[in-house]
Amino acid sequence: MAAKSFDLIVIGSGPGGYVAAIRGAQLGLSVAIVERENLGGICLNWGCIPTKALLRSSEVFHLMHRAAEFGLKADNIGYELDEVVKRSRKVAGQLSGGIGHLMKKNKITVVMGTAKLAGEGKVTVKTDKGTEELTAKNIVLATGARARNLPGLEADGKRVWMYRDALKPPHMPKKLLVIGSGAIGIEFASFYNTLGAETTVVEVMDRILPVEDEEISKFAKKQFEKQGMTILQKAVVKQLDRSDAKVTAHIETGGKVQKQDFDTVISAVGIVGNVEDLGLEELGVTIDRTHVVTDEYCRTGVDGLYAIGDVAGAPWLAHKASHEGVMVAEMI
Structure with a gap:
C-alpha cells in the first residue's frame, strides 16, 4: 500500500x-x-x-x-x-x-x-x-x-483503584485511602469524602499538593481537615494486604508502622x-x-x-x- x-x-x-x-x-x-x-x-x-x-x-x-x-x-x-x-x-x-x-x-x-x-x-x-x-x-x-504503578500498590480494579476505576467505581467507598496528594489524588479524595466516605490521604512529601505554592497547600489542608478528611504528611504506604472485603495498609509515619483497614484504596502516585x-x-x-x-x-x-x-x-x-x-x- x-x-x-x-x-x-x-x-x-x-x-x-x-x-x-x-x-x-x-x-x-x-x-x-x-x-x-x-x-x-x-x-x-x-x-x-x-x-x-x-x-x-x-x-x-x-x-x-x-x-x-x-x-x-x-x-x-x-x-x-x-x-x-x-x-x-x-x-x-x-x-x-x-x-x-x-x-x-x-x-x-x-x-x-x-x-x-x-x-x-x-x-x-x-x-x-x-x-x-x-x-x-x-x-x-x-x-x-x-498513572505510575508502584510495586506492591498495583491496582486490581476491585479494592485498589487507579484513576480509571475511580471514575467508574464498582462500589461506593465507605473507608477510603488515597495514596498521593497531587491534583489527581486530591480530586478523588475531595469527591468521595464529600459523598460520605471516611477518607485518609497519605503524602510522602512534607505537604499535600506538593507542586503548588506552600500557602495553597496549608490552606487546602485546613479546609479538607475541616471537612473531615485525615491527612498524613511525610508518610509512606509500605504494603497493602488484600482480601475480598478489605485492604490492610501498612502506613509508616515518623519511623513507626501502623496497620489500618480500608475497603477501598486509590493509588495516585504520579505519572x-x-x-x-x-x-x-x-x-x-x-x-x-x-x-x-x-x-x-x-x-x-x-x-x-x-x-x-x-x-x-x-x-x-x-x-x-x-x-x-x-x-x-x-x-x-
Missing part, C-alpha cells in the same frame, strides 16, 4: 496533540493525527474533564446541605452514585465528540490506531484494518502519560510518559526517566521530530501542552 504523505503528523490527540494539529491546519499545512483510544486523550476522557464533572456533583450535594443558609429548603438529600458517574461520562463523551467535529472542520485526517516511528519522517499505524504508512517532514509526539514501542531509541531520541528530552522549543534533536505535553515532562498541565502545540505548529 502506498504511503500517504502530509506536511505534519501528530501522534496523540490530547490537549497537546489536537491543538498542534488544528494550529497546523489553520496555517495551511496538511495534517494527520493518530489516536489509539479516544480523541481528546486522557484529559477529556479519563482526566481533567470527567473529574471536574464528578466534583461539580459533589459540590452541589455539599451546597444542598447548606440550603438553610441561603433561605432555601431541601429535605431528604441523597445521591445516586451511578447517575453521578453517568453524567460525568456523558460530559466526557460530548467533548470527545467535539474534537472529532473540530478535526473534520479543519480538514485534518484522523487515523485511529497505534503509531510507531519507522525512521525519519515515517510513521506506521496499526489499525483495525491492517497497517497504514504515513510520511511527513514534521512529526509531533504528543503521546502523553499514564510516567508513554514512550514505549514508538521506535524512539532506534531514531536516537534521548529518554530520561520515561520522558522525552527536548530543548526549549520542544525539539528532540532528531530532524523534524518534536515532543510536547506530558511525554516531554513536567509541568503536567493541559494548557502547557496546548501552548507547546501552538508554538511547534507555528515554528513548522
